[in-house]
Amino acid sequence: MTVIYLVIAALLVPIMASSSAETEHQKRRFHGVQKNGNQCACTVRFAEWEFPVERFKEVQDLSQNCSSSLNERLSELDNSYVSVLNLQLYDKHNLLNMKNRLKKIKNRLESFSVYGNVKxxxxxxxxxxxxxxxxxxxxxxxxxxxxxxxxxxxxxxxxxxxxxxxxxxxxxxxxxxxxxxxxxxxxxxxxxxxxxxxxxxxxxxxxxxxxxxxxxxxxxxxxxxxxxxxxxxxxxxxxxxxxxxxxxxxxxxxxxxxxxxxxxxxxxxxxxxxxxxxxxxxxxxxxxxxxxxxxxxxxxxxxxxxxxxxxxxxxxxxxxxxxxxxxxxxxxxxxxxxxxxxxxxxxxxxxxxxxxxxxxxxxxxxxxxxxxxxxxxxxxxxxxxxxxxxx
CATH class of the missing domain: 2.115.10 (Tachylectin-2; Chain A)
Structure with missing residues (x-):
């Protein structure tokens, strides 16, 4: 049995690789087996060379979704900040009502103790x-x-x-x-x-x-x-x-x-x-x-x-x-x-x-x-x- 070495070039277009990395990625060496005279039989799994485009798409979508969600949260924070400023400037009545409510809650909490017949x-x-x-x-x-x-x-x-x-x-x-x-x-x-x-x-x-x-x-x-x-x-x-x-x-x-x-x-x-x-x-x-x-x-x-x-x-x-x-x-x-x-x-x-x-x-x-x-x-x-x- 004679071992034949095949060099197979995968014609893939790299997206995010350097030229040296590209060469290394495109060349793979496999062992073949001689059968039926001079025929060489070998198994090549092209999936090993294929760039995971679908997985990259998933990650890309997830990144875009996260970025969008983060932008929404930042927008909400900005809007809340503006709302508080406007409330302070133009709606002090509600601020006073909130202060009044908090004071009443504090007063009620302080009023839970009961005294006995102390001298x-x-x-x-x-x-x-x-x-x-x-x-x-x-x-x-x-x-x-x-x-x-x-x-x-x-x-x-x-x-x-x-x-x-x-x-x-x-x-x-x-x-x-x-x-x-x-x-x-x-x-x-x-x-x-x-x-x-x-x-x-x-x-x-x-x-x-x-x-x-x-x-x-x-x-x-x-x-x-x-x-x-x-x-x-x-x-x-x-x-x-x-x-x-x-x-x-x-x-x-x-x-x-x-x-x-x-x-x-x-x-x-x-x-x-x-x-x-x-x-x-x-x-x-x-x-x-x-x-x-x-x-x-x-x-x-x-x-x-x-x-x-x-x-x-x-x-x-x-x-x-x-x-x-x-x-x-x-x-x-x-x-x-x-x-x-x-x-x-x-x-x-x-x-x-x-x-x-x-x-x-x-x-x-x-x-x-x-x-x-x-x-x-x-x-x-x-x-x-x-x-x-x-x-």
């Missing part, structure tokens, strides 16, 4: 558990144009019954007088009152700035005009004393805000069973609420507590039994008491979920009275009061 504060009543529907709801005596102010009853236990109203007359920021009623009946009828002029003008030193005022033992406590000072106006003697509140932000630096800021609410007075307090914020405490117990006679700061609650994340705050409670906006007709800070234990919680019905979105002032154990709210020009329930 907090320094009163026997325990923790604030609920608030009634409004017991009193009427327009302030100056009319609906005066949407910012405060009202209530003298908060000193044992003091004569004296209801009062203070409306901010100048730019919803400054005031210079307080109206009083000698009984609950005269307050409801609004037919007999006495006006006290604190200062002759809204724009003089020691005039009233902001709605964070209270009446305690026959004296009005308030933030002095354009300053970080505390003022005390005695209704009987007409004397005013003023004392600096150390490091307190004032004149709209740290007001109550949440959604919308309530102007010039930086320094807010409150009264509970322990006496008179002032609620404010400082740069040193990063804008978080600072709470000070003060001497009602000379306004000296007796003791101070620093919280971790950002003041501009709240709509108002008040004291009950040595416990600070803070509120936040829920809707134009509802407020939530969500936070507490216990000055006895220095413990705080952010999930109280106590709802408060209101008449208007803005909360000008909110404070507690230990005499009748009610909350007093000045809300868009309306005066509301609520009963409080404890655990």
């Amino acid at each position: 907090i504060g320094n009163c026997s009543g325990g923790m604030l558990r609920n608030v009634t529907r409004p017991l009193i709801a009427q327009l302030n005596p100056y009319g609906s144009s005066y949407a910012y102010g405060a009202w209530g009853m003298d908060s000193m236990p044992g003091s004569p019954e004296l209801y009062w109203v203070m409306a901010l007359m100048s730019s919803n920021i400054y005031g210079n007088s307080i109206r009083t009623y000698s009984s609950y009946k005269t307050f409801l009828m609004s037919n007999t009152h006495v006006d006290f002029i604190v200062r002759s003008s809204y724009t003089t030193p020691n005039a009233i700035q902001g709605p964070g005022v209270v009446l305690y033992n026959g004296s009005l406590y308030y933030n002095c005009y354009k300053s970080g000072e505390m003022c005390k106006f005695n209704l009987n003697t007409k004397n005013i004393i003023h004392v600096n509140l150390p490091n307190a932000g004032h004149s709209n630096k740290f007001p109550y805000c949440y959604y919308d800021c309530y102007g010039y609410t930086d320094i807010d007075f409150s009264v509970d069973e322990n006496g008179i307090w002032v609620i404010y914020a400082t740069e040193e405490n990063y804008g978080n609420i600072v709470l000070s117990k003060i001497n009602s006679n000379n306004l000296a700061v007796l003791q101070t507590w620093k919280t971790k609650l950002f003041k501009k994340a709240t709509s108002n705050a008040f004291m009950v039994c040595g416990v600070l409670y803070a509120t936040r906006f829920v809707s134009k007709n509802e407020e939530e008491i969500f936070y507490m800070f216990d000055t006895v234990t220095n413990q705080e919680a952010k999930n109280l979920n106590i709802r408060l019905i209101k008449f208007s979105p803005n909360v000008a002032s909110l404070h507690y009275n230990p005499v009748d154990r009610k909350l007093y709210l000045f809300n868009g020009g309306y005066m509301l009061s609520y009963g409080v329930l404890f655990s």
Whole structure:
């Protein structure tokens, strides 16, 4: 048997090969077998030489499909980016709605905890558990144009019954007088009152700035005009004393805000069973609420507590039994008491979920009275009061 070598040239047109690679690809060597005399028989598999055109076509199609799909995704991203820009520029209402929804979800998640009968504060009543529907709801005596102010009853236990109203007359920021009623009946009828002029003008030193005022033992406590000072106006003697509140932000630096800021609410007075307090914020405490117990006679700061609650994340705050409670906006007709800070234990919680019905979105002032154990709210020009329930 003689072995014959055949050199067969495959006449293929290479597509993506160099000339040397082309030569190597086109030449193959096979062993033949001599049969029937001088005939050479061999098997040649041309498929080994054929370029896989069909497979190349599949890969090419797949590449084109991937490229097309990628371009579509990039186009979608570009369109989404443009949509967000347009939403930010021209549809801020929807952005605000989304922000509102996210805040509500966050608030609901924070409200899942349930407290047992824990002892907090320094009163026997325990923790604030609920608030009634409004017991009193009427327009302030100056009319609906005066949407910012405060009202209530003298908060000193044992003091004569004296209801009062203070409306901010100048730019919803400054005031210079307080109206009083000698009984609950005269307050409801609004037919007999006495006006006290604190200062002759809204724009003089020691005039009233902001709605964070209270009446305690026959004296009005308030933030002095354009300053970080505390003022005390005695209704009987007409004397005013003023004392600096150390490091307190004032004149709209740290007001109550949440959604919308309530102007010039930086320094807010409150009264509970322990006496008179002032609620404010400082740069040193990063804008978080600072709470000070003060001497009602000379306004000296007796003791101070620093919280971790950002003041501009709240709509108002008040004291009950040595416990600070803070509120936040829920809707134009509802407020939530969500936070507490216990000055006895220095413990705080952010999930109280106590709802408060209101008449208007803005909360000008909110404070507690230990005499009748009610909350007093000045809300868009309306005066509301609520009963409080404890655990």
